[in-house]
Amino acid sequence: MAGVTKKQSLWGRLTNPKYIMVYATIAIFLVIYAFGAFLYGNKGFLTVRTFVNLFIDNAYFGISAVGMTMVLITGGIDLSVGAVASLTGMFIAYGTTVLHLHPLTCIFAALVMGVGLGLLMGWVIHYLNVPPFITTLTGMFFARGVCSLISRESIDIHHPMIDALAGWKIYLMKFADGKWVRIKPIAFINFNVILFLAMILIGAFILQRTRFGRNIYAIGGNEQSAALMGLPVGRTKVLVYGFNGLCSVLAGISYALYVKSGWNLSLQGGELEVITCAVIGGTLLTGGVGYMAGTLFGVLLKSIIPALITFNGNLLSWWGKIATGLLLLLFICIQRVITASAGKR
Amino acid sequence: MPGKNILEMKGITIQFPGVKALDGVDFSLCEGEIHSLLGENGAGKSTLIKCLTGVNRMDEGKIILDGREIHPTGPGNAIELGISAVFQEINLCPNLSVAENIFVGRQPMKHGQIDWNEINRRAEELMSRFHLDIDVTRPLSYYSTAIQQMTSIARAVDIQAKILILDEPTSSLDENEVQLLFTVMRQLKESGMGIIFITHFLDQIYAVSDRMTILRNGHLVGTYNINELGKVELVTKMVGKDMDVIFSLKRAEVKDGAEIVLKAEHIGDASKINDISLDLRKGELMGFAGLLGSGRTETAEMLFGATKTVRGDIFIDGEKIEIKQPFDAIKARLAFCPEDRKRDGIIGDLSIRENIMLAVQSRKGFMHPMTRQEQEELADKYISILGIVTPDCEKKAGELSGGNQQKVILARWMAANPKVLILDEPTRGIDIGAKAEIQRLMLEMCKDGVSVIFISSELDEIIRCSTRIIIMRDREKVAEVDGSTCTQQDILRIIAEGAA
Numbered sequence: 001m002a003g004v005t006k007k008q009s010l011w012g013r014l015t016n017p018k019y020i021m022v023y024a025t026i027a028i029f030l031v032i033y034a035f036g037a038f039l040y041g042n043k044g045f046l047t048v049r050t051f052v053n054l055f056i057d058n059a060y061f062g063i064s065a066v067g068m069t070m071v072l073i074t075g076g077i078d079l080s081v082g083a084v085a086s087l088t089g090m091f092i093a094y095g096t097t098v099l100h101l102h103p104l105t106c107i108f109a110a111l112v113m114g115v116g117l118g119l120l121m122g123w124v125i126h127y128l129n130v131p132p133f134i135t136t137l138t139g140m141f142f143a144r145g146v147c148s149l150i151s152r153e154s155i156d157i158h159h160p161m162i163d164a165l166a167g168w169k170i171y172l173m174k175f176a177d178g179k180w181v182r183i184k185p186i187a188f189i190n191f192n193v194i195l196f197l198a199m200i201l202i203g204a205f206i207l208q209r210t211r212f213g214r215n216i217y218a219i220g221g222n223e224q225s226a227a228l229m230g231l232p233v234g235r236t237k238v239l240v241y242g243f244n245g246l247c248s249v250l251a252g253i254s255y256a257l258y259v260k261s262g263w264n265l266s267l268q269g270g271e272l273e274v275i276t277c278a279v280i281g282g283t284l285l286t287g288g289v290g291y292m293a294g295t296l297f298g299v300l301l302k303s304i305i306p307a308l309i310t311f312n313g314n315l316l317s318w319w320g321k322i323a324t325g326l327l328l329l330l331f332i333c334i335q336r337v338i339t340a341s342a343g344k345r
Numbered sequence: 346m347p348g349k350n351i352l353e354m355k356g357i358t359i360q361f362p363g364v365k366a367l368d369g370v371d372f373s374l375c376e377g378e379i380h381s382l383l384g385e386n387g388a389g390k391s392t393l394i395k396c397l398t399g400v401n402r403m404d405e406g407k408i409i410l411d412g413r414e415i416h417p418t419g420p421g422n423a424i425e426l427g428i429s430a431v432f433q434e435i436n437l438c439p440n441l442s443v444a445e446n447i448f449v450g451r452q453p454m455k456h457g458q459i460d461w462n463e464i465n466r467r468a469e470e471l472m473s474r475f476h477l478d479i480d481v482t483r484p485l486s487y488y489s490t491a492i493q494q495m496t497s498i499a500r501a502v503d504i505q506a507k508i509l510i511l512d513e514p515t516s517s518l519d520e521n522e523v524q525l526l527f528t529v530m531r532q533l534k535e536s537g538m539g540i541i542f543i544t545h546f547l548d549q550i551y552a553v554s555d556r557m558t559i560l561r562n563g564h565l566v567g568t569y570n571i572n573e574l575g576k577v578e579l580v581t582k583m584v585g586k587d588m589d590v591i592f593s594l595k596r597a598e599v600k601d602g603a604e605i606v607l608k609a610e611h612i613g614d615a616s617k618i619n620d621i622s623l624d625l626r627k628g629e630l631m632g633f634a635g636l637l638g639s640g641r642t643e644t645a646e647m648l649f650g651a652t653k654t655v656r657g658d659i660f661i662d663g664e665k666i667e668i669k670q671p672f673d674a675i676k677a678r679l680a681f682c683p684e685d686r687k688r689d690g691i692i693g694d695l696s697i698r699e700n701i702m703l704a705v706q707s708r709k710g711f712m713h714p715m716t717r718q719e720q721e722e723l724a725d726k727y728i729s730i731l732g733i734v735t736p737d738c739e740k741k742a743g744e745l746s747g748g749n750q751q752k753v754i755l756a757r758w759m760a761a762n763p764k765v766l767i768l769d770e771p772t773r774g775i776d777i778g779a780k781a782e783i784q785r786l787m788l789e790m791c792k793d794g795v796s797v798i799f800i801s802s803e804l805d806e807i808i809r810c811s812t813r814i815i816i817m818r819d820r821e822k823v824a825e826v827d828g829s830t831c832t833q834q835d836i837l838r839i840i841a842e843g844a845a
Contacts, residue, residue, distance in 0.1 A: 018484050209458035211450065218449050221438030228436040230421030231450045288440035
């Protein structure tokens, strides 16, 4: 029998091969960050503000990536997230500005819509055995279509509650000369950042500490085996898409707070950005592997590239797309190599 | 001695389209008993098991567990009822840790969250009962098939199943691992578990079983105590005809001066193979013997271009050729049936017809498609030559039994009319009747002038059929012996000692 000795030490746990992809993400993030620090350190790249802005500008992608990571771990995919988030924005904008409803009513309606659509898509995928790609593509067209039915104009959001929530911020402080002062340059975190980090923690708890979460991994590892082990495959898959619907709606709320408007064409292609975050965060597109920590760094890694381009000042922002593309390619290649070498064992 | 009956299956009948898979079969299992279930492929063993685990619905009959009639609705339900099954194809999740594979779906909880320490501790305890001292937190895919198999059993044990079904658990284990498994089985039996054991190794049946039940073509032949029936009688009952076929097989003979078809000189690659030379003559059957991992499969893959050759030369009909990929090999009229037929050989979703025509079509090139009629003729021809049991050639290959799938793969390459046919474990996991059949077909092809390389873990098969035998050890060829003069002991000694 294979002579693998027992290792239960912290080191043994940390070197568990299943974490390789997460380490790769973190390492590449650190390399790029160090690169930025080297080039633009004197321009303020190293400030806390730059770092915190990575979160602020991408929180809505990150929130959606939490749900997407789970979907990808089951071996599925969800293309509807961008459209559902956009539709959420439309609900809030049209509801508050045109219909004069309370934002919470709009958010509630959006939640029913998003989670309902997610559950429905999950049901179709599992019980009607329609490939996730097709099912969620349909969901995407549906949500995008409803967006345009509501309005084809961008609608501004004006409501005291929304304004308060969007304007709410915690300034980062430091202790100097015996009292707390705001750090310079001013840096703060807002509701979106807190929601993003909370979702990452909730996602991690679900994945690592609940049976539901472990069933997600089992299904991604081998769906047939999972069924033969008596796991509730159908229920789990339906709920995963439902949870992803919830994440899409939260991402939509977060985006609405960020831009304070709703537009039927907003977040087009957003689903692909979200998938990119998850994949460069080490989630395998073939399912079975993925961690929230990886997704967190995937979001940071994807958002540091536009930041670098901004600091450079001379480059066209489209270089960001190319760099992201290359990064994605790199990660897919690493994944192939790792899965191939694991298969050879 | 076995206690009271815990399971009784009465008059089980299952109808599949065109075939009666089971016809009024009775089966019973006692507490603390190991009961072997025997029969050829297609006899209905798997169907009976699937019926018990709720995968297949029965059309007639009833199942009584502990005096109560049950209707298992699926594997999950069967597990709740106390029926666990461990299959030949390991049904676990490769991405989860060993420990988690044992506990997934019923993880111990603490404060509303999964208690990982408890999982790992208990998994370690379970594995150490099987004398396995491994890191249970590593992913399952990190370990050998044997350990994966044990993990599967550990899961069943921890569920505290009343009935454990072991479906061909030993086909990928080596001798020590088999003994270990038997020790575990006896332990479980002592604790009162009823075990249904399915295997095609006759010795293993006699080593552990208390009783055996024999099925043939979906009918019950009978249930016997283990000392009631000798091996020959047993096989006769299973096959339904005498063992003459297997004993009448004639070793492949090579005429003097037969030309060399395939010649390999000092081939090797970076890591798997050190140095192999061989020459295969027309109509010869060359056996590859050696332990698992000795390089048998790797050599075959290299000859076929499935893995890259780094050193050495390959000649076909005296002409040196480059085999960089399987396509080159197919062009040179080599054919290869890989070991893992589910993964590398059969395409389960395609029909028998489509599976058979693949190689022929690929040689002709896709610019020259075969007509539907040609395809059907071809498929029907091989279905009848090889005796593939199926209602028609449109049945999905994945729905056939293991032996029949193997025949379909064989048909694919026979139809391609190869010069050299490489068969890697063609008889693995199939029963005696089908094995004899496959061996007969192989030898007949040799008679027709095809050269065959035959890889098998079962030495008696190799010795029975081979003209010459190449013995491998530690990724090297250590000896070449004459099939007609060597004995099983000779080969074992060479494998053990490393030299002729």
